[in-house]
Amino acid sequence: MAELRLDALHKIHPNGVVALRGLDLAVHHGELVVLVGPSGCGKTTVLRLVAGLEEPTRGRVWIEGRDVTALPPQERDVAMVFQSYALYPHKSVRDNLAFGLRMRRLAREDIARRVEGVAATLGLAELLERRPAQLSGGQRQRVALGRAMVREPKAFLLDEPLSNLDARLRAETRAELGRLHRRLAATMLYVTHDQEEAMTLADRLVVLRDGAVQQVGAPLAVHDRPANAFVAAFLGAPAMNLLPGEREGSGGLVRGRGFRVQPAPQQAPRTLWVGVRPVHVALGPPGSGEADARIELVEPLGSSVLVHVRLAGEGETVRVLLGAGARLPRLGEAVGLRLPVQCLHWFDARDGRRIGP
Amino acid sequence: MRRGAGRAAAAAGTALLAAGLALPLYLVLVASVTPEADLFEGMAWLPPDPTAEHYRALFTERDFWLPLRNSLVVAAATTLLCVGLGAACAWALARLRFRGRGLLLAGLLVVGLFPQISLVAPLYLLLRALGWIDSYPGLVLPYLTFAMPLAVWLLVGVFRELPLELEEAAWIDGASRLRAFREVVLPLAAPALASTAILTFLYCWNEFLFALSFTLGPERQTVPVAVALFRGEYRIPWGQILAASVVATAPVAVLVLAFQRRIVRGLTTGAVKG
Amino acid sequence: MRQAARSEVRLAALLVGPALACVLALAVLPIAWTVWESLHRHDLRLPWLGRPFVGLANYGEALGDPRFWSALAHTLFFTATSVALELGLGLALALALHRRFRGRDALRTLAVLPWAIPTVVAALLWRFLFEGPASPANAVLLRLGGEPLAWLAHPIWAWVPILAADVWKTTPFVALLLLAGLQGIGDELYEAARVDGAGPWRSFCHVTLPLLRPVLLVALVFRFLDAFRVFDLVYVLTGGGPGTATEPLALYIFGALLQKLRFGYGAALSVIAFGVGFALALLYVRLLGARPAGAQR
Numbered sequence: 001m002a003e004l005r006l007d008a009l010h011k012i013h014p015n016g017v018v019a020l021r022g023l024d025l026a027v028h029h030g031e032l033v034v035l036v037g038p039s040g041c042g043k044t045t046v047l048r049l050v051a052g053l054e055e056p057t058r059g060r061v062w063i064e065g066r067d068v069t070a071l072p073p074q075e076r077d078v079a080m081v082f083q084s085y086a087l088y089p090h091k092s093v094r095d096n097l098a099f100g101l102r103m104r105r106l107a108r109e110d111i112a113r114r115v116e117g118v119a120a121t122l123g124l125a126e127l128l129e130r131r132p133a134q135l136s137g138g139q140r141q142r143v144a145l146g147r148a149m150v151r152e153p154k155a156f157l158l159d160e161p162l163s164n165l166d167a168r169l170r171a172e173t174r175a176e177l178g179r180l181h182r183r184l185a186a187t188m189l190y191v192t193h194d195q196e197e198a199m200t201l202a203d204r205l206v207v208l209r210d211g212a213v214q215q216v217g218a219p220l221a222v223h224d225r226p227a228n229a230f231v232a233a234f235l236g237a238p239a240m241n242l243l244p245g246e247r248e249g250s251g252g253l254v255r256g257r258g259f260r261v262q263p264a265p266q267q268a269p270r271t272l273w274v275g276v277r278p279v280h281v282a283l284g285p286p287g288s289g290e291a292d293a294r295i296e297l298v299e300p301l302g303s304s305v306l307v308h309v310r311l312a313g314e315g316e317t318v319r320v321l322l323g324a325g326a327r328l329p330r331l332g333e334a335v336g337l338r339l340p341v342q343c344l345h346w347f348d349a350r351d352g353r354r355i356g357p
Numbered sequence: 358m359r360r361g362a363g364r365a366a367a368a369a370g371t372a373l374l375a376a377g378l379a380l381p382l383y384l385v386l387v388a389s390v391t392p393e394a395d396l397f398e399g400m401a402w403l404p405p406d407p408t409a410e411h412y413r414a415l416f417t418e419r420d421f422w423l424p425l426r427n428s429l430v431v432a433a434a435t436t437l438l439c440v441g442l443g444a445a446c447a448w449a450l451a452r453l454r455f456r457g458r459g460l461l462l463a464g465l466l467v468v469g470l471f472p473q474i475s476l477v478a479p480l481y482l483l484l485r486a487l488g489w490i491d492s493y494p495g496l497v498l499p500y501l502t503f504a505m506p507l508a509v510w511l512l513v514g515v516f517r518e519l520p521l522e523l524e525e526a527a528w529i530d531g532a533s534r535l536r537a538f539r540e541v542v543l544p545l546a547a548p549a550l551a552s553t554a555i556l557t558f559l560y561c562w563n564e565f566l567f568a569l570s571f572t573l574g575p576e577r578q579t580v581p582v583a584v585a586l587f588r589g590e591y592r593i594p595w596g597q598i599l600a601a602s603v604v605a606t607a608p609v610a611v612l613v614l615a616f617q618r619r620i621v622r623g624l625t626t627g628a629v630k631g
Numbered sequence: 632m633r634q635a636a637r638s639e640v641r642l643a644a645l646l647v648g649p650a651l652a653c654v655l656a657l658a659v660l661p662i663a664w665t666v667w668e669s670l671h672r673h674d675l676r677l678p679w680l681g682r683p684f685v686g687l688a689n690y691g692e693a694l695g696d697p698r699f700w701s702a703l704a705h706t707l708f709f710t711a712t713s714v715a716l717e718l719g720l721g722l723a724l725a726l727a728l729h730r731r732f733r734g735r736d737a738l739r740t741l742a743v744l745p746w747a748i749p750t751v752v753a754a755l756l757w758r759f760l761f762e763g764p765a766s767p768a769n770a771v772l773l774r775l776g777g778e779p780l781a782w783l784a785h786p787i788w789a790w791v792p793i794l795a796a797d798v799w800k801t802t803p804f805v806a807l808l809l810l811a812g813l814q815g816i817g818d819e820l821y822e823a824a825r826v827d828g829a830g831p832w833r834s835f836c837h838v839t840l841p842l843l844r845p846v847l848l849v850a851l852v853f854r855f856l857d858a859f860r861v862f863d864l865v866y867v868l869t870g871g872g873p874g875t876a877t878e879p880l881a882l883y884i885f886g887a888l889l890q891k892l893r894f895g896y897g898a899a900l901s902v903i904a905f906g907v908g909f910a911l912a913l914l915y916v917r918l919l920g921a922r923p924a925g926a927q928r
Contacts, residue, residue: 053525073528080529086522090544099540103531151530371727371738374720378741381799384767385756442650449646453639461647468658472860472908474881475901478668478888479661502657505650534642563749565863570889581751585867595759602752609747617740620747621807 003029003187004155009059011045019045021211030185036198037208043191047157050189052076063154079148080157085140087132093143094128100151118150138169156188195235207231229352232275232345238306241318242273258311259291261339265346265356275345278321282338289338295329389599396595411600421601423575424583430493431579432561435500439557440550443508451516465506477570484571491573499567504557515549552619555612580605669899675892689899698875702883709879710858713797717854721805729813742803754867757796786876789869793877796864805850812846852912859908880904
């Protein structure tokens with residue numbers, strides 16, 4: 001039985017904006033599902049529908065086999081970590097943590113026990129008497145998390161919990177969250193616009209765009225086999241190169257400005273995009289490989305080198321990722337690009353859909 | 358060089374302004390303890406023989422306790438009702454969605470701008486029909502009507518500024534709407550509620566036109582009316598009038614001294630936010 | 632699905648209801664009544680005449696009533712003068728309070744006090760200062776080499792204590808409003824002006840004034856409406872006298888209603904007063920609010 005089930009959820013706002021188009025999702029017990037996509041794609045709407053803060057226009061929400069669609073948030077037994085943390089500013093950390101338990105009329109000893117337990121787990125024990133205004137951003141985030149944990153809810157809803165932290169803290173906290181999830185074995189629905197968070201934390205991820213689901217699956221599966229051009233470009237950094245091309249003849253030859261590759265899959269249409277990740281492109285002398293190009297920009301990143309090359313005949317700019325020990329090419333140098341056919345992805349240029357295996 | 362001169366000029370200007378503000382008050386204070394005979398014979402900066410005669414006469418001969426009591430009762434009752442009803446109304450306007458919301462807020466504002474003189478006649482007739490002339494409700498209700506628009510206007514802004522997420526977090530934590538209001542919204546709005554209460558109290562304490570029109574005798578007259586209608590047997594009893602002025606101002610002064618920052622913030626937030 | 636929306640409306644009705652009922656019963660209906668009454672002849676001292684409908688006769692009478700016109704003139708004079716003085720002095724006081732200095736809090740408390748005391752008390756205070764041949768005002772006048780005046784008995788000089796009382800009482804409030812506006816102007820703007828070579832006067836004209844305009848407008852409209860309704864001050868200071876030399880509109884209406892008991896006529900005067908005040912306020916807002924904020928220089 002799925003812990004959380006979303007059945008054909010639609011949400012249309014009173015002003016006519018369609019926030020969500022028909023989402024079907026089953027989250028299993030203890031699973032961490034990440035909803036990822038650019039801003040405005042509807043991911044926060046999903047969270048608010050599950051929490052009960054908004055009503056769906058159509059569809060149902062099930063929690064542990066119970067239809068909660070008509071229930072107010074007070075009765076759903078889920079916990080939410082807001083992007084802004086939403087800590088009660090006039091209450092101490094202890095009272096913030098205890099609030100939900102007080103609402104459910106737990107005995108005082110039980111409340112104290114749980115609060116202290118969670119505080120110990122999250123390293124908040126010394127901060128219990130402080131107010132939110134006296135805490136750092138990272139500490140506030142942990143209190144927000146603790147407030148959710150202390151309630152031992154059926155599901156956790158996390159709305160971009162890391163986006164307000166600075167870069168270094170974000171990476172550390174991300175790892176902590178992953179460890180916490182495994183320790184608690186809790187069901188979590190996690191929303192983010194950061195594809196790196198999605199890739200590293202998710203058991204499964206759901207890519208959303210303009211309220212519509214693009215793809216659902218395990219991170220590596222979705223990364224290695226994107227269902228459309230949007231997902232292909234969204235996941236993975238640096239982003240996948242998408243080169244427009246046309247199929248010529250019946251031999252599966254695809255030609256674009258500055259490159260020619262083959263063979264395209266059998267059912268490929270005439271206009272399509274060829275996708276190849278920067279890490280799969282190899283540089284060689286001009287004339288060797290499927291494309292000719294000139295070096296436009298070299299960005300040494302420390303552990304790798306990102307090279308931007310411009311395809312011959314005013315073609316696209318292609319990103320190439322070289323390893324740390326590679327020779328740094330010179331600006332303006334003419335090179336040849338090798339695009340190994342087994343690393344290529346093919347997309348229909350009309351609707352972006354994936355073609356082939 | 359120029360900056361020094363500028364600063365000196367500003368300091369001088371400020372001192373002048375402060376003197377201008379304080380001087381009349383000081384003079385009244387001095388006059389209130391000056392014997393009647395000396396009052397217009399050229400007053401000194403410091404009274405040579407101060408007397409409490411005027412204050413004594415005020416409370417023993419003129420029963421000034423009465424208007425003080427009336428003002429206190431009316432102001433306190435109006436303030437409590439105004440803040441209570443005003444807060445409820447303001448929260449509904451800030452948070453709930455219903456048709457006519459904008460119209461209601463605009464309408465409330467317009468009412469607060471009515472010249473009160475145009476309402477004296479109909480209110481008089483209405484209160485007379487209800488038997489409320491020269492009574493406490495006869496003052497509390499009109500005061501409430503005119504203090505509430507300001508209260509609602511101030512509080513709507515405050516409630517709108519409170520992040521809805523705080524209430525949502527409380528709901529998810531299991532608090533009912535009302536409980537969330539009590540435990541999260543009210544404590545955070547408390548300073549604004551206090552400001553509104555103080556401003557309402559001041560309005561009631563100082564109001565004159567309605568008090569003059571809707572009360573008939575010393576039993577229910579408020580302080581401003583009592584002070585304005587002082588009559589002497591032969592001449593105007595200036596000593597007592599000024600003593601009464603000091604007494605009338607004392608509660609106000611206390612409030613202002615204690616809550617000056619709050620009052621200023623309450624007044625100016627509404628104005629600056631537009 | 633609609634249930635939540637419907638219960639929201641019900642909750643709103645519950646919360647807004649009492650306030651709305653109060654305002655409707657004690658403000659909106661009376662206003663409507665006043666307008667209706669203004670179309671009738673209703674003299675409580677002549678009850679046998681009944682309450683006949685007379686259309687716009689009361690308005691006609693008002694327009695031909697010289698005392699009405701002088702009351703209106705007095706009101707406009709008082710309003711224009713006091714508002715101008717208060718805005719000017721208020722701005723000066725606000726600029727003074729804007730700097731950080733020791734005792735600023737004490738000055739602020741002092742500034743709020745005149746605003747907070749009852750208007751009646753302020754009026755009595757200033758009346759005391761100007762009353763009689765041996766008044767403090769005359770003492771000052773004598774010191775300056777002049778002759779003592781019977782201020783309050785003089786149709787023109789009586790305005791001095793009236794204006795002084797209003798300016799003394801209200802300037803601090805205006806100053807505080809403007810101060811809030813001043814504090815909203817970021818320091819960077821002044822720094823940028825300095826870098827551009829502007830001296831204190833020019834940065835005042837080109838940075839302070841334009842950015843202060845919305846607050847100035849609010850202060851202007853509120854003060855205008857308040858001054859237009861002046862009653863307490865004049866009632867206590869001069870009673871409208873000598874004769875009717877200082878009688879403002881509100882006092883004239885009060886007399887018509889509660890002393891002469893001419894409710895119909897008084898109602899018509901009230902409507903006119905409300906109309907004029909409202910129209911002028913709208914005019915202000917339109918005139919001064921219209922220009923877009925960026926259009927200076």
